[in-house]
Amino acid sequence: MTEITATELSRNLSAYLNRVADGEEVTVTRGGRVIAQVIPPRRQWMPWSEFLNVLENSPSPDPEFGNDLARIREEFNSMPERSTPLEWD
Numbered sequence: 001m002t003e004i005t006a007t008e009l010s011r012n013l014s015a016y017l018n019r020v021a022d023g024e025e026v027t028v029t030r031g032g033r034v035i036a037q038v039i040p041p042r043r044q045w046m047p048w049s050e051f052l053n054v055l056e057n058s059p060s061p062d063p064e065f066g067n068d069l070a071r072i073r074e075e076f077n078s079m080p081e082r083s084t085p086l087e088w089d
Contacts, residue, residue, distance in 0.1 A: 003027045006035065 002016075002024060009016055009028050016026050020038050028036040046054075062068075 006030045
C-alpha cells in the first residue's frame with residue numbers, strides 16, 4: 001500500500017488513479033494523519049460469459065463431496081446444544 005500526502009495526490013491525481021485502477025491501494029495523509037484511502041472498486045457481479053468460462057474451465061467436483069457434506073450436516077445436527085459458549089485457549 002502506498003502512502004502519500006494530500007498535496008502529492010492533488011498534483012498527480014491521474015497517475016495515482018491509474019495505479020488504483022491496476023489494483024494498488026493508496027492511503028492519503030494530511031499533517032501526518034490518515035484522511036482517506038483510495039482503493040479499487042469491489043466487483044459485485046461477474047459477467048455471465050465470464051461465469052460460464054469459469055464453470056467450463058474448473059475441475060470436476062469430487063464425487064464424494066456431496067456425501068461429505070451430508071455426513072458433516074448429520075454430525076452437526078446430532079451435537080447436543082451447549083448452554084455455555086465454547087472457551088478458546
